[in-house]
Amino acid sequence: MATALFIMAYSSFMLSVPIHADEAMINEDKLKIRNGPGTEFDQIGQADLDEVYTIIDRQDNWVEIELDEGTGWIITKYITIDSDRQEVTEKNITIHQANTQLRNGPSTDYDIIHFANVGDKYDVISEKGDWYEITTEDFTGFVLKKLVDDENQEISSSSSGFENKTIVIDAGHGGHDVGAIGASGVFENCVLNSK
Known part of the structure; x- marks a missing residue:
């Protein structure tokens, strides 16, 4: 009798321990929720930025999440999984x-x-x-x-900045090569020849 009470008390204690499930935080707006783990599966909804869902299962680069009604799958590229953090x-x-x-x-x-x-x-x-x-x-x-x-x-x-550094500019190779062209359209060899 005492053993049976101990087992019942122990199993009641075990059932009352909270279980932590991984959660997915959405890092992208309008992330497609699909009915299977892949882009070939139909879209059944969408998740928005900063929403959090309980993860039920993982398969390759996809996680199955718990929805208000049923489950769906999202790709892991655009989420943060709380166990990863x-x-x-x-x-x-x-x-x-x-x-x-x-x-x-x-x-x-x-x-x-x-x-x-x-x-x-x-x-x-x-x-x-x-x-x-x-x-x-x-x-x-x-x-x-x-x-x-x-x-x-x-x-x-x-190690940042140009102080105490020598900058070498290749003015071109002759012929039709004018060297670098500046953002304003000035040719490098025109600047060097004017000095």
Whole structure:
């Protein structure tokens, strides 16, 4: 009898433990939801930017997500899976370079959504590979870690600029070759001959 009560109490405890399911955060607007894992399957709906869905299954580059009614499949290229993200506790970054690109996903394949200015500060909400996921009141985006990490800035700041460098310009090879043509249409050999 005592053994049966222990087993019942233990199984009740096991059933009450919450189970964490992976979630997919959509990084693209109007992402097609299909009825199978591939582009050959019919579109059954669409997901919008920043929506989050519970993942049921994975197959190659596709995940099956839970919908209000049934399930659907989305391609992983345009989502962030929460198990892929490393949560960060109270980390902030400061932008060191003008026009630093912020993207809507953790890769240069994703669109640029904002150009950050020198001194801009952002809260980091997660890390995915070589990228920080950052947030503001206006948007959530991704920035390449090496563009904002302090140890990388020391290396790049000492090697940037043209100071103490020699610039050599090939004026052309003679004949009909005029050399480089400037943005304003000026021929390189005209500039060099006028000096």
